[in-house]
Amino acid sequence: MSTPQLVVHRDKALMAQAAAARLITKIVDAQASRGSASVVLTGGRNGNGLLAALAAAPARDAIDWSRLDLWWGDERFLPEGDPERNVTQAREALLDSVPLDPKRVHAMPASDGPFGADVEAAASSYAEELARAAGPENHGSVPTFDVLMLGVGPDTHVASLFPELPAVRETDRSVVGVHGAPKPPPTRVTLTLPAIRAAREVWLLAAGEDKARAAAIALSGAGEIQAPAAGAYGRSRTLWLLDAAAASQLPRSLYPPASA
Numbered sequence: 001m002s003t004p005q006l007v008v009h010r011d012k013a014l015m016a017q018a019a020a021a022r023l024i025t026k027i028v029d030a031q032a033s034r035g036s037a038s039v040v041l042t043g044g045r046n047g048n049g050l051l052a053a054l055a056a057a058p059a060r061d062a063i064d065w066s067r068l069d070l071w072w073g074d075e076r077f078l079p080e081g082d083p084e085r086n087v088t089q090a091r092e093a094l095l096d097s098v099p100l101d102p103k104r105v106h107a108m109p110a111s112d113g114p115f116g117a118d119v120e121a122a123a124s125s126y127a128e129e130l131a132r133a134a135g136p137e138n139h140g141s142v143p144t145f146d147v148l149m150l151g152v153g154p155d156t157h158v159a160s161l162f163p164e165l166p167a168v169r170e171t172d173r174s175v176v177g178v179h180g181a182p183k184p185p186p187t188r189v190t191l192t193l194p195a196i197r198a199a200r201e202v203w204l205l206a207a208g209e210d211k212a213r214a215a216a217i218a219l220s221g222a223g224e225i226q227a228p229a230a231g232a233y234g235r236s237r238t239l240w241l242l243d244a245a246a247a248s249q250l251p252r253s254l255y256p257p258a259s260a
């Protein structure tokens, strides 16, 4: 378990730009040292803001997009192309404008896909896809992602792990179906905490006043069942990327005042 490190930026736009710059560097470094890179994307406003900032960054051309695997931390279980699906929003923000290898874009199944409305079958299929991608150098049934990003919800949810719901208690499976999510849509597919913790680096994104309470709770010793964001950490690094509004309820002792 890595101890959370915090970076607090002036505002949401600067946070998105700085996180995009950080992600470009991480991907380029991983490709230089391992030949390819793997990144887990998040949905939500902060995740999409980061992708839009990446799309606008000239340095995006430093990435070899053909040697990048993209996965998702969660998906809203809706028909293919639905504007509320995380993959649809990611395509619009960035993916449609860069030369990715389509075989390396690992979207989670849609509710009108091969499994129909069976969200458990859809989750198992994604778990199998992850297991096929995990090499002998990985420690379990998921690859060691280079970076796994998570938007933090105002209720401290990350991916589709909501407080107190069964998915956040899962300890065996890497991917599960979610029923009765308090945020629409109620049916979702999500990575579990053990799968999230397989990543080298986990980045939690929190910008905006509505994230302030969640950040304060998760970073002040809450349990992961009540505050799922508290249970999200990476093997080597856990990084909270915040703006000043989201950091406004944190004890000052938690972050360096020089953050900008």
Ligand SMILES: O=C1O[C@H](COP(=O)(O)O)[C@@H](O)[C@H](O)[C@H]1O
Binding pocket: 042, 043, 044, 045, 046, 047, 073, 074, 075, 076, 086, 150, 151, 152, 153, 154, 158, 159, 160, 183
């Ligand atoms: O529904 C979801 O919400 C969270 C957070 O979204 P935000 O808009 O409050 O930032 C997101 O992390 C998750 O991927 C998504 O499915």
